[in-house]
Amino acid sequence: MPDTAPIRDGDKIRCDACPVMCFIKPGATGACDRYMNDAGDLVRIDPHIILDRAVDRGEPVVQFLERAEDWDGDPVTAGGRFVTAIGAGTTYPDYKPAPFIVSSQIDGVDMVTVVTEGIFSYCGVKVKIDTDRHLGPERSPVRAKGEMIGHVTTGEYGSQMLSLGGVNHLTGNGKKQGRITCDAILDLCNGKPVELTVDDGATVLVQAGKPPVVNGVLEERMRVGCGSATIGMFAQQWFGKVDEVVVIDDHITGVLSEHQAGKVLGVKETGIHMTGRRSTPGRYFEVAHPGTGWGGTAIQDPLSILGPFDPKVAWAGLSMLMISTTGEQFAYYELDADLKPVARELPAALAESVERVKENCEPALSTVLFMGGAGGSLRAGVTENPVRLTRSVKDALTYVTCGGAPVYVWPGGGITFMVDVTRVPSNAFGYVPTPALVAPIEFTMRLDDYAALGGHIGHMRSLDQVLAGEGGRKLPQLDGNPWPLAPSDTKRSHG
């Protein structure tokens, strides 16, 4: 992800990669010939990405700028480099050895990394959008530029899942849909924002690692819990300060005086009457239709979910807090002589608890996982006997990475994996007009395992040869990603 937006002057970009600070016009490079203004984006143009382990070890990539005195004169050794598949190219659709089969010795162990860019016709993204707002009914089409590119799937904790792309949208429904699907999932994978509309639902601006924007409103927080859980978490803090609390939630709306947590504390009955379907005491399903109002419901006026208070139980002056699960919406009422709620200013003692609810909400994000399956010919680039690669991956002898990032390999047949796109170096994904996405994939294993599975041993090149021969771009290993060449724990690729 870019740190900060570059400075612009019209269509020119001020490059801040070095103190020369070149102004670069579209299509031109800076004085170094390394950075380019690519249609408004400042990009490095050396194509092939090689990760540098120095940063992973907590050392600066190069020592001499700030710490020339400390430098011992020994440059970074090749053992700290990992050749990623980003920009490596592919031999698809030929049954040829992969573009790079790189041997290296790590801590005395001979390792091989087979590096190739895969062309994935079977691929898509799974998007998790942290929001309580209703994005649309399950199974609703999700559209980009009016074309269906996926659908709404399950609601998960504090979030909505979308499934976008996949072979049917890419190649099964005509050229236009395929192209728009390809564009949208490519942009999502490369960390760019994409506007999605859900049939009978919301419009969402989705960008990996950034808060979603639902119907033009930036979603800042995930709910602290469902309405019932919120009652449970905050009952103690409300007790004695207010007579009744209603936490409005599209899933389970909670009512303090009826809820187990209130009962335990000895909260008095209030004679409140809720709409919706009571699940267990103090927990209500379906108090309103889903929507983008309070707590993921369509509610704009919270009183709309209350019936009249029971005159035998309620009393004039009874105080009530109504709040959403994120604390973003709240209202405070007191009953008048006719037991009708009248809005009042929120007392300071309760304002604190509202803040506390907000404070306990995690930042809302959109997260994007790329999911693709490595097919026959891609595997053939690794070994003459493709099924053995699959078995080797399943047996955890082969560690799969995507641009050096860890992946989750699905159990079962094939090599179908998922990767968090924010852990992959930026702009790692490409496309071909098929349409299909191009994604980097690297298979790392011990040399003897590679030989055993029928690997293209004759096409191996040493890491030094690759580093010498390619004008690769060196990037620090992304924070938090395990070092792909660490020989001991290949099993982590299985989640």
Add this chain to the structure above:
Amino acid sequence: MREPPLIRLLPDGRRIHLQDGPIDLILEAWGAPAAVHAAHRAAAARMNGLLDELCEELAILRAPVGALSPMPTGAVARRMRAAVQPYAEDCFITPMAAVAGAVAEAVLASMVLSAPLDRAYVNNGGDIALHLAPGQSFTSGIVDRPDRPSLIGTVQISAGDAVRGIATSGRHGRSFSLGIADAVTILAAGAADADAAATIVANAVDLPGHAGIVRVPADSLAPDSDLGARLVTRDVPTLSEAERDQALDAGLARAAGLVAQGRIVAASLHLQGVTRTIGRLGSLEETEPVRRMHYA
């Protein structure tokens, strides 16, 4: 984001690659292992902040040198200025014309100071500073098209020669050229001198007013180019033999003047497959007679 500079030992285990922004150096030293090690350290230390130091005075360094132009303060910047000064009287030139050579010289000087070395070179994208202890020599390859390197000749430089700088300029390199030469290679006393002279001679290889040559204002390509709105060469059509000779003759006349004045030792000019050489340049045959000023 300020990208950290790169330092690495190339896989041959001998050469060091240092890169910071547009500075891109390959260097190598010969001597006792401890001396070579010390030289590598010194080179890295000299690179520390070198680009930042230059960039502090970038406005001065990008301005044409004239009687009233301010004198830069940094050592490398002053060396750039001194190298282009001889040309400032009769043509447009900025200290940037010598930046690559001056940087190479500065890094080489730090290496030579740090330890006794038999030989060393610092190659800054084709502008090369040399160190030769007595009795030592270098053989350097010469290419006619820096964008498509193929060796067209070699040049041997010995400790006794008055050459410690080699520079190449032309329209295929990283900098813009006002002329049409594919490449001009200069041997001179220092890398900064060679760099400035290569720029001047490459600019002189030209066919002013030729309709087929595409020229565009430098600042339309690179908004902050030191060349401002001056027209730089973008494309040269295939020239007739007469045109080629005319352009090369113009460049050779300029080079001959520099040789005669003792500012450079030799020059090799390349244009569309033809190479003309003036002064002694190793395996390349000297094609031009030189009138040296015996009284200078």
